[in-house]
Amino acid sequence: MTSALPLLPVYTGDQVRAAERPLLESGQGPELMRGASWGLAAAVLNLLRERGAVYGARVAGLIGSGNNGGDGLWALTFLRRRGVEATAVLARGRAHQEALQAFLQAGGRVVDEIPGQADVVIDAVLGTGFSGEFGAPQLPEAAVVIACDLPSGVDADTGEVRGSAPAADHTVTFGGLKLGLLAGDGGHLSGRLHTVDIGLGDHLPTPRAQLLSPDWDPASSWRPPQSTDHKYSRGTVHVLAGSPQYPGAAQLTVGAALNTGVGMVTLEAAEEVRHQVLAASPEVVGVADGAGSEDRLEKARAVVVGPGLGDQAAQLEAASATIDEAVRRALPCVVDASALTLVPELTLRTEVLLTPHVGEARRLAQGLGLAEADELLSSDPVAAAEALAEGTGATVLLKGATTVIASPGAETLLHRAQAPGLATAGSGDVLSGVLGAVLATQQDRLTVAEGAVLAVGLHAQAAQRVDPNGQGRFGASALMAGLRA
Ligand SMILES: NC(=O)C1=CN([C@@H]2O[C@H](COP(=O)(O)OP(=O)(O)OC[C@H]3O[C@@H](n4cnc5c(N)ncnc54)[C@H](OP(=O)(O)O)[C@@H]3O)[C@@H](O)[C@H]2O)[C@@H](O)CC1
Ligand SMILES: Nc1ncnc2c1ncn2[C@@H]1O[C@H](COP(=O)(O)OP(=O)(O)O)[C@@H](O)[C@H]1O
Known part of the structure; x- marks a missing residue:
């Protein structure tokens, strides 16, 4: 039955990963990452415009070793090309190779610590590939925190935090809303939610749940x-x-x-x-x-x-x-x-x-x-x-x-x-x-x-x-x- 209410589909992290799989297997990984990271950069640009100038604004990324970190680095690269002062901390000392290269070529800098004066911090340590536990670092209090796909340390399927997770003011999530952004502690940590369509379309399965649209009266x-x-x-x-x-x-x-x-x-x-x-x-x-x-x-x-x-x-x-x-x-x-x-x-x-x-x-x-x-x-x-x-x-x-x-x-x-x-x-x-x-x-x-x-x-x-x-x-x-x- 089609509902009389505006409901948004909500997926588990595993469901979104499974939907990505056929596209990755047919060699579309770079396109997916480009769509995701451009969506993230666009959200940061909007935020910077609301707060003042884009040129010269300071955006720092906390970058993990997987694709979530790759998304973060590509987003920083796009922002750097718009005149943003972009820095990255490599949480595990290594990062997605192509994204890191592009970031450095665009004039981004790898640093040891998130600069205290950062206007925006992108949390891109962990996304749907999180396993084990995470220890969230202290972030500058004045900075707006934007989580890439989901706050690091949050389980995308349940919202459970294993270890600790940084609280985000916004989360830009890819392919579909994830349950972990709404349920349990994940719901308290994810801030305002923005979904970027990366073309998963028909590959997405029956959703795990439905969310009453927050934009509806x-x-x-x-x-x-x-x-x-x-x-x-x-x-x-x-x-x-x-x-x-x-x-x-x-x-x-x-x-x-x-x-x-x-x-x-x-x-x-x-x-x-x-x-x-x-x-x-x-x-x-x-x-x-x-x-x-x-x-x-x-x-x-x-x-x-x-x-x-x-x-x-x-x-x-x-x-x-x-x-x-x-x-x-x-x-x-x-x-x-x-x-x-x-x-x-x-x-x-x-x-x-x-x-x-x-x-x-x-x-x-x-x-x-x-x-x-x-x-x-x-x-x-x-x-x-x-x-x-x-x-x-x-x-x-x-x-x-x-x-x-x-x-x-x-x-x-x-x-x-x-x-x-x-x-x-x-x-x-x-x-x-x-x-x-x-x-x-x-x-x-x-x-x-x-x-x-x-x-x-x-x-x-x-x-x-x-x-x-x-x-x-x-x-x-x-x-x-x-x-x-
Ligand atoms: N799939 C796609 O095409 C698309 C995916 N997209 C993006 O990719 C994200 C998923 O990427 P992913 O699968 O690489 O996993 P991810 O969340 O980066 O984490 C794994 C990495 O983290 C590490 N790690 C694990 N646990 C850890 C811990 N406790 N503490 C610290 N590190 C830990 C682990 O390292 P390892 O333990 O293996 O050494 C590994 O390197 C997804 O959320 C979305 O942002 C979009 O671009 C759209 C296209
Ligand atoms: N932090 C919160 N944010 C939003 N809504 C909340 C929060 N805490 C409680 N609520 C809502 O407030 C209501 C509290 O219900 P309940 O605990 O039964 O209160 P009481 O028994 O005192 O009437 C519920 O609708 C619950 O969903």
């Missing part, structure tokens, strides 16, 4: 209400959230659902929680918790269970009954926070969306006896989310700076938020509300996983709206309010 995909709509046709979200200990979580979840845009929100919670929430949001329809009546989901198009529920047995029992009922009705059902502890006892299906952060995912894996998923959470979060999805039969949304959405038998979807201010208490409760609203109103045209990635995009967009300079000076209430365009 998620609000543009929101289907607004029509004049023919009434409140039930727009979609009702049933929320079971909050407890006397955490009433605020219920408020954040229902407020986020309302601000995202739904026909109705019903809240199943303890009486005092309902009173507090209704005082702030009188449009919410309260339902006594643990009512046990099967018709409370009669009008629901999506269900959200868990935010702020706490660990009281009665509330967890009500949560379990609601999830069971949602599963029976094949309703999309978001399961968050302490409701995740119920999962080992439940029979789930792909319409159920489990939304753990890494700590909750770890506990979930342990509770299910999925030792491999538990282990993968440290080294390969994408594979970990996929193992949890396979192990539960549910769709899994693993939260983080890069969110991973894995669903049994479907493509894994990724979203990378450039909004670290989202790391604030209650922001997950807000996400649950957005998820509920999107799944209730957009389900005719999006799968649960696609709806989930759209919701994550809207959540991150709200953060950017309330905090455009990324200062992190906002709480979850402001985020909830920021959902309204």
